[in-house]
Amino acid sequence: LPLSEKALIRRTRQRAGRAPGVLGIGDDCASVRIPPGHEALVTTDFSLEDVHFRRRLQPAASIGHRCLLRGLSDIAAMGGEPLAVFLSLALPGTLPQSWGDEFLYGLLKLAGDFGITLAGGDTAKSPGKILADIVVLGSVPRGKAILRSSARPGDRIFVTGTLGGAATTLRMLLEDRKKKGPAAELRSYFYPIPRIEVGHILRKKGVASSMIDISDGLSTDLAHICEESGVGAEINADAIPRARYGKLRKEVDLRLALHGGEDYELLFTSSAKTRVPAQIANVPITEIGRIVRGRGIGLTLNNKITRLVPQGWEHFRN
Amino acid sequence: LPLSEKALIRRTRQRAGRAPGVLGIGDDCASVRIPPGHEALVTTDFSLEDVHFRRRLQPAASIGHRCLLRGLSDIAAMGGEPLAVFLSLALPGTLPQSWGDEFLYGLLKLAGDFGITLAGGDTAKSPGKILADIVVLGSVPRGKAILRSSARPGDRIFVTGTLGGAATTLRMLLEDRKKKGPAAELRSYFYPIPRIEVGHILRKKGVASSMIDISDGLSTDLAHICEESGVGAEINADAIPRARYGKLRKEVDLRLALHGGEDYELLFTSSAKTRVPAQIANVPITEIGRIVRGRGIGLTLNNKITRLVPQGWEHFRN
Numbered sequence: 001l002p003l004s005e006k007a008l009i010r011r012t013r014q015r016a017g018r019a020p021g022v023l024g025i026g027d028d029c030a031s032v033r034i035p036p037g038h039e040a041l042v043t044t045d046f047s048l049e050d051v052h053f054r055r056r057l058q059p060a061a062s063i064g065h066r067c068l069l070r071g072l073s074d075i076a077a078m079g080g081e082p083l084a085v086f087l088s089l090a091l092p093g094t095l096p097q098s099w100g101d102e103f104l105y106g107l108l109k110l111a112g113d114f115g116i117t118l119a120g121g122d123t124a125k126s127p128g129k130i131l132a133d134i135v136v137l138g139s140v141p142r143g144k145a146i147l148r149s150s151a152r153p154g155d156r157i158f159v160t161g162t163l164g165g166a167a168t169t170l171r172m173l174l175e176d177r178k179k180k181g182p183a184a185e186l187r188s189y190f191y192p193i194p195r196i197e198v199g200h201i202l203r204k205k206g207v208a209s210s211m212i213d214i215s216d217g218l219s220t221d222l223a224h225i226c227e228e229s230g231v232g233a234e235i236n237a238d239a240i241p242r243a244r245y246g247k248l249r250k251e252v253d254l255r256l257a258l259h260g261g262e263d264y265e266l267l268f269t270s271s272a273k274t275r276v277p278a279q280i281a282n283v284p285i286t287e288i289g290r291i292v293r294g295r296g297i298g299l300t301l302n303n304k305i306t307r308l309v310p311q312g313w314e315h316f317r318n
Numbered sequence: 319l320p321l322s323e324k325a326l327i328r329r330t331r332q333r334a335g336r337a338p339g340v341l342g343i344g345d346d347c348a349s350v351r352i353p354p355g356h357e358a359l360v361t362t363d364f365s366l367e368d369v370h371f372r373r374r375l376q377p378a379a380s381i382g383h384r385c386l387l388r389g390l391s392d393i394a395a396m397g398g399e400p401l402a403v404f405l406s407l408a409l410p411g412t413l414p415q416s417w418g419d420e421f422l423y424g425l426l427k428l429a430g431d432f433g434i435t436l437a438g439g440d441t442a443k444s445p446g447k448i449l450a451d452i453v454v455l456g457s458v459p460r461g462k463a464i465l466r467s468s469a470r471p472g473d474r475i476f477v478t479g480t481l482g483g484a485a486t487t488l489r490m491l492l493e494d495r496k497k498k499g500p501a502a503e504l505r506s507y508f509y510p511i512p513r514i515e516v517g518h519i520l521r522k523k524g525v526a527s528s529m530i531d532i533s534d535g536l537s538t539d540l541a542h543i544c545e546e547s548g549v550g551a552e553i554n555a556d557a558i559p560r561a562r563y564g565k566l567r568k569e570v571d572l573r574l575a576l577h578g579g580e581d582y583e584l585l586f587t588s589s590a591k592t593r594v595p596a597q598i599a600n601v602p603i604t605e606i607g608r609i610v611r612g613r614g615i616g617l618t619l620n621n622k623i624t625r626l627v628p629q630g631w632e633h634f635r636n
Contacts, residue, residue: 028466042455044405124369148344
């Protein structure tokens with residue numbers, strides 16, 4: 001059965017749950033209480049079929065999970081806490097109802113894991129492909145959000161977790177070799193955990209001087225930090241924590257660790273004198289370089305320094 | 319020239335302006351200060367090509383204006399104040415740059431009229447048609463939002479302005495008679511003013527017991543009030559303030575005033591003993607019926623009562 005707009009609203013409302021301080025679906029707006037002394041954080045992210053995902057490559061629940069992940073990761077990158085989520089969803093009339101149900105299941109499961117509720121949104125029948133736009137409302141103590149614009153020369157550069165795993169997995173799926181790799185690997189691509197807790201601790205302990213999430217790829221997201229802060233950077237290729245894959249636990253290609261996006265790890269800077277732990281909330285933290293005066297990013301590889309040109313993730317080229 | 323995603327971001331950022339308490343485009347999230355003692359209001363609305371608008375029927379600036387209007391009207395219906403707007407916009411690669419520029423012009427002009435800034439969003443290249451999703455963040459004193467669920471039997475029912483004008487204009491445009499009517503009429507369809515000020519006054523003076531905006535049509539939106547409040551309603555067809563059009567200032571068809579949407583007027587209820595002015599902020603206020611016990615909506619027409627079945631605006635049927 002195709003999922004009608006009315007059925008979608010009803011099913012979403014049934015599953016949405018309730019959270020304290022949130023008045024959700026069923027009125028013109030949702031109202032959300034912002035904790036005292038906090039300011040509101042807002043982020044919006046499209047998840048468009050054949051731009052951000054392909055329907056055949058992953059389960060609908062994973063597409064729903066990753067749709068919300070994009071927003072939660074942005075909240076994490078400010079050192080904030082999520083409060084509520086809003087979903088605008090347009091599905092083609094030909095899509096089976098089970099697809100919408102599984103998409104919502106994946107999205108609401110992740111929301112539940114972080115104690116937040118689906119508080120509103122919009123639905124429509126799509127004239128073409130699947131269209132989702134996610135909005136996450138969060139909060140952070142006033143004036144304490146960790147910005148992209150506050151990196152200073154001399155700061156060291158760190159990343160959480162490992163990089164290149166998402167791009168490598170996606171490449172394997174696209175090449176459709178039927179060697180889909182061990183299930184555990186696909187799971188980390190299909191259902192990554194947003195770094196909310198790490199971001200929160202980095203802010204609370206005053207460790208990060210600037211921060212961004214690595215959604216478009218290390219080279220592009222580090223370039224954003226540099227542009228917004230008016231600084232340059234030097235990173236060491238050997239230091240980049242590359243994801244491992246396959247039975248041989250082979251390291252992913254360096255280019256995918258540098259430019260492949262969708263890992264949703266955090267990149268942050270820290271002043272030279274700040275102590276940075278080797279792991280936070282069980283997530284490894286790795287130093288990969290430092291902030292310098294000037295512009296551009298230098299990459300040290302085999303004792304040579306080359307200029308690292310941002311080659312951000314372009315999802316699926318049409 | 320087609321509008322590249324990068325150019326769109328740059329141009330949006332240049333035009334977005336700044337507002338006090340809002341840290342906007344250029345970071346992972348926008349941060350927005352909520353006034354003390356207020357709670358946050360959030361609303362999201364799709365504007366999808368060939369679902370909510372047709373590119374050839376109206377100027378791009380009007381499509382941008384109406385895109386934001388949908389969100390502002392939801393804030394008005396809670397009696398709230400808008401604080402910031404977020405736009406997710408996906409344009410096909412073939413669209414001329416001027417279309418995106420005019421769309422943004424229309425949207426930002428309306429935002430400026432209400433003193434709010436475009437504080438963030440997302441952009442993508444659309445794999446198909448024009449896709450926009452608007453988010454408006456607003457605020458209202460804590461616990462003071464005017465809900466859909468608080469109408470009580472005995473309350474009188476009021477609407478602002480006139481109804482059916484948008485649907486009539488749209489029908490004329492769709493029929494493409496080349497009689498596009500007087501410019502002033504098209505302007506009221508292309509660039510309607512959201513009822514923020516009226517909503518604010520209704521809340522502040524304690525006039526409205528429940529409220530909704532008429533976006534889907536009177537029959538559908540009154541049904542929402544009834545469902546959420548667990549009540550019924552009786553309205554009088556002769557009392558409905560119908561829009562007038564053409565040189566003869568003819569009243570629009572009753573069915574379009576009852577079921578045609580997109581007028582973005584407010585529908586509110588008020589207890590029997592509350593004094594309701596004949597106009598608020600220069601907008602006429604008209605009593606059209608009353609809330610009763612039970613379920614469903616009765617329509618009095620030519621001394622007969624019939625059941626009014628919600629026949630909400632279905633935009634463009636595909």
